Amino acid sequence: GQNIDQPTEMTATEGAIVQINCTYQTSGFNGLFWYQQHAGEAPTFLSYNVLDGLEEKGRFSSFLSRSKGYSYLLLKELQMKDSASYLCAVLDSNYQLIWGAGTKLIIKP
Amino acid sequence: DVKVTQSSRYLVKRTGEKVFLECVQDMDHENMFWYRQDPGLGLRLIYFSYDVKMKEKGDIPEGYSVSREKKERFSLILESASTNQTSMYLCASSNRDREFVNIQYFGAGTRLSVL
Numbered sequence: 001g002q003n004i005d006q007p008t009e010m011t012a013t014e015g016a017i018v019q020i021n022c023t024y025q026t027s028g029f030n031g032l033f034w035y036q037q038h039a040g041e042a043p044t045f046l047s048y049n050v051l052d053g054l055e056e057k058g059r060f061s062s063f064l065s066r067s068k069g070y071s072y073l074l075l076k077e078l079q080m081k082d083s084a085s086y087l088c089a090v091l092d093s094n095y096q097l098i099w100g101a102g103t104k105l106i107i108k109p
Numbered sequence: 110d111v112k113v114t115q116s117s118r119y120l121v122k123r124t125g126e127k128v129f130l131e132c133v134q135d136m137d138h139e140n141m142f143w144y145r146q147d148p149g150l151g152l153r154l155i156y157f158s159y160d161v162k163m164k165e166k167g168d169i170p171e172g173y174s175v176s177r178e179k180k181e182r183f184s185l186i187l188e189s190a191s192t193n194q195t196s197m198y199l200c201a202s203s204n205r206d207r208e209f210v211n212i213q214y215f216g217a218g219t220r221l222s223v224l
Contacts, residue, residue: 004151033212042113042199042215043152087152096167097213099151 002026004100006088011106012078020073020086020103028093034062034073035087037102043087046073075105083107112136115200115216122223128187130219132200139205141183142213143167143175146197158183159205190223197221 003025012018024032031050035043049055049064049071061074075082088100116131134141140159144152144167154167156175164175172194176184183202187194197220201213 008149040217042217044215045212048212089152091211095211096154097152099153101149101151 002090002092002098004088004090004098006086006100006103008101009104009106011108012075014078014080014107014109016078017074017076018078018105020075020088020105022071022073022088022100024069024071024088024090024098024100026090026092026098029066030091030093030095032062032064032071033089033091033097034071035089037085037087039084046086078107080107080109113200113202113214113216115198115219117219118217120219120221122187122190122221124191124223126187126190126223128190128221128223130185130187130198130200130221132183132185132216133181134183134200134202134214135181136202136214137180138202138214139180140203140211141177142201142203143173143183143185144199144201145169146199146218152199155185190221192223195221195223 006022034046037043047062054063059076064071085102085104087102089097113134142157143155153169158164158177174186197218199218200216203211203213
């Protein structure tokens with residue numbers, strides 16, 4: 001079966017750095033997405049990785065290792081507004097998105 | 110700015126009622142999707158559509174149907190609502206071209222309670 005694993009909840013301090021991990025086992029791979037979802041709102045696109053390595057976009061970076069079936073989202077200089085759920089999703093061989101359950105990130109002052 | 114609009118944020122219905130959830134996108138996207146989101150689970154695909162009048166079953170289509178009469182509108186229908194269909198329903202749209210990053214844009218969701 002297809003499976004995406006990510007931690008259920010993480011807590012971090014304002015101004016710090018946090019890394020949210022995602023491991024996957026899917027039938028084929030055509031890329032990995034990270035989305036951010038604030039409570040009661042729509043998920044919004046953060047990043048896309050299809051090749052191994054690190055993609056940096058401002059305070060957010062996303063890393064992919066296809067051989068290990070692993071990705072992480074790195075958030076730097078955390079702000080209170082970063083409190084949200086972070087969803088990992090993999091595009092499988094049929095170009096369907098397989099979603100993880102999401103990681104709820106709590107930022108404390 | 111891209112926009113996906115779902116007609117209702119909250120709905121309360123009774124068991125056995127027929128329920129319509131509407132979704133409209135203004136980005137001229139070919140692809141549209143309906144998901145449900147439940148605590149502790151990833152988004153689960155109910156139905157999707159790659160073109161007008163076209164529909165494909167997702168992972169959990171049982172108890173649902175869809176309609177896509179116009180490119181911008183994708184409706185989810187619960188023929189006879191049941192309590193296990195109480196959930197958050199999310200609509201999304203994306204461009205067709207598989208050669209490029211196929212970002213899905215989401216509506217704010219409809220929280221449906223079936224009593």
